[in-house]
Amino acid sequence: MPDEDSLPPLVHSPKTLPEALALLNAYPKAQLWAGGTASPEQDFGSPIRLPTTVVSLHLVEDLKRVQYGDRFVDLGAGMTLNQVLHVMKTFLNPALRQAILATGYTALRNLATLGGNLCQKGFFGDLFPVLHLIGAQFEFRGIRSSRWLTATQVSDEGRLTPLAGEILTRVRVPQEDWPHFFYQKIGNFRTPWDERLSMTALARTKHGLVEALRLIFYLPHTGLLRHRGLEAEFVGQRVPFAPRLRQEALKSIQEAMQGLSLPPSLFQKDRVLHMTRWVLSQIQDE
Amino acid sequence: MKQNLILNGEDVTLEGEDEDSLFAVLKAETKLFSGIICCQKGFCGRCHVLLDGREVPSCLVPFYQTRLREVVTPEGFAATEEHRIFRQLLDEEGLVYCHQCTEAQIFHLSAYLEQFPAPQEEELRTAISEIPCRCGSRPVLERAVRRLVALKESDRAGRR
Numbered sequence: 001m002p003d004e005d006s007l008p009p010l011v012h013s014p015k016t017l018p019e020a021l022a023l024l025n026a027y028p029k030a031q032l033w034a035g036g037t038a039s040p041e042q043d044f045g046s047p048i049r050l051p052t053t054v055v056s057l058h059l060v061e062d063l064k065r066v067q068y069g070d071r072f073v074d075l076g077a078g079m080t081l082n083q084v085l086h087v088m089k090t091f092l093n094p095a096l097r098q099a100i101l102a103t104g105y106t107a108l109r110n111l112a113t114l115g116g117n118l119c120q121k122g123f124f125g126d127l128f129p130v131l132h133l134i135g136a137q138f139e140f141r142g143i144r145s146s147r148w149l150t151a152t153q154v155s156d157e158g159r160l161t162p163l164a165g166e167i168l169t170r171v172r173v174p175q176e177d178w179p180h181f182f183y184q185k186i187g188n189f190r191t192p193w194d195e196r197l198s199m200t201a202l203a204r205t206k207h208g209l210v211e212a213l214r215l216i217f218y219l220p221h222t223g224l225l226r227h228r229g230l231e232a233e234f235v236g237q238r239v240p241f242a243p244r245l246r247q248e249a250l251k252s253i254q255e256a257m258q259g260l261s262l263p264p265s266l267f268q269k270d271r272v273l274h275m276t277r278w279v280l281s282q283i284q285d286e
Numbered sequence: 287m288k289q290n291l292i293l294n295g296e297d298v299t300l301e302g303e304d305e306d307s308l309f310a311v312l313k314a315e316t317k318l319f320s321g322i323i324c325c326q327k328g329f330c331g332r333c334h335v336l337l338d339g340r341e342v343p344s345c346l347v348p349f350y351q352t353r354l355r356e357v358v359t360p361e362g363f364a365a366t367e368e369h370r371i372f373r374q375l376l377d378e379e380g381l382v383y384c385h386q387c388t389e390a391q392i393f394h395l396s397a398y399l400e401q402f403p404a405p406q407e408e409e410l411r412t413a414i415s416e417i418p419c420r421c422g423s424r425p426v427l428e429r430a431v432r433r434l435v436a437l438k439e440s441d442r443a444g445r446r
Contacts, residue, residue, distance in 0.1 A: 008305070048307050105416040106398055106416055
């Protein structure tokens with residue numbers, strides 16, 4: 001009997017979501033294929049590596065829909081990153097826009113999908129930390145089930161992976177005004193893990209006082225670093241922040257890094273402190 | 287597996303495996319991309335095609351996904367009026383042509399402007415930097431692209 005790996009891949013290309021879910025149910029070992037850009041680290045000159053059984057989502061229009069609610073937008077997980085940029089031109093949170101623009105390059109973003117970026121194996125893609133900060137929710141559908149997870153529930157699990165037989169179908173992005181936004185990414189997938197990180201910060205001020213401030217770092221091998229206690233301490237503070245307040249914030253961030261289960265590298269620690277200092281110095285009244 | 291698609295405006299039937307890349311099939315089955323060495327990882331920008339009007343790295347597109355879809359390669363684009371105009375602007379700006387990246391740049395930037403017709407200055411610079419190039423031709427490209435953007439804008443205004 002031939003080895004399973006030596007057989008040509010079995011590719012299914014469903015046209016609807018129920019069809020895709022039925023296929024996943026019928027072939028429990030099948031793997032989903034979206035844009036196919038998540039791991040271009042294949043050997044030089046080799047064919048694309050398809051799994052043994054593939055459920056390809058490129059024809060599933062149900063996954064490319066956008067729905068507008070009063071205070072949110074639902075994005076189909078099968079939308080390409082450039083489609084998200086286009087569709088949400090007027091609605092897109094500016095930090096999310098920057099994160100998308102920092103992901104790959106134009107031609108790659110015409111293939112890469114929102115769902116693909118979020119469901120990479122073993123770690124979060126570029127967009128999850130931003131979605132976490134703006135309070136996005138994620139819908140997973142199975143053949144007979146549907147569930148929504150908040151970004152916090154997802155980050156507790158450590159990664160955004162559908163259960164067997166499930167597909168990430170929609171991402172609900174709340175529409176809130178964040179006049180102050182910062183996004184910075186250091187390194188890409190060719191950079192060593194301990195030299196990569198991203199930072200997102202959002203803030204809102206009124207009459208010289210902070211209404212809300214959110215700050216998150218993503219250290220790929222360590223995880224997400226978000227200090228909600230620190231965020232709460234800034235609410236009601238006057239901007240620009242007093243030097244003593246900024247110093248205390250840096251100290252808190254430093255302590256939070258020490259509390260992580262996997263310690264950040266020296267480089268990451270240094271960048272986290274540097275970026276925190278910079279963000280806090282930039283927030284002024286509108 | 288044989289598969290029908292529209293290639294540079296013509297209905298064609300090409301043969302390849304599901305997991306072959308579109309680039310590999312085009313190279314093996316047609317005379318397109320002859321002499322082009324691609325990184326096969328989506329980095330080099332030399333294998334880009336338009337797939338249903340959107341620029342993609344053909345080395346990352348599995349052949350099975352192109353069934354009945356429309357593919358335009360840089361060779362197909364080179365026969366268009368748009369290409370002629372862009373090339374003329376590049377000539378006027380004094381671009382020295384390189385075998386490695388010039389055609390890939392023309393193809394990429396034309397596709398980019400089709401998708402994002404009114405880019406901001408920063409976005410345009412980023413778009414120009416997306417095709418790896420060691421020729422030092424970026425300032426020339428930038429001038430030519432700016433003129434192309436202005437030309438397209440006045441064209442659109444004329445139509446309104």
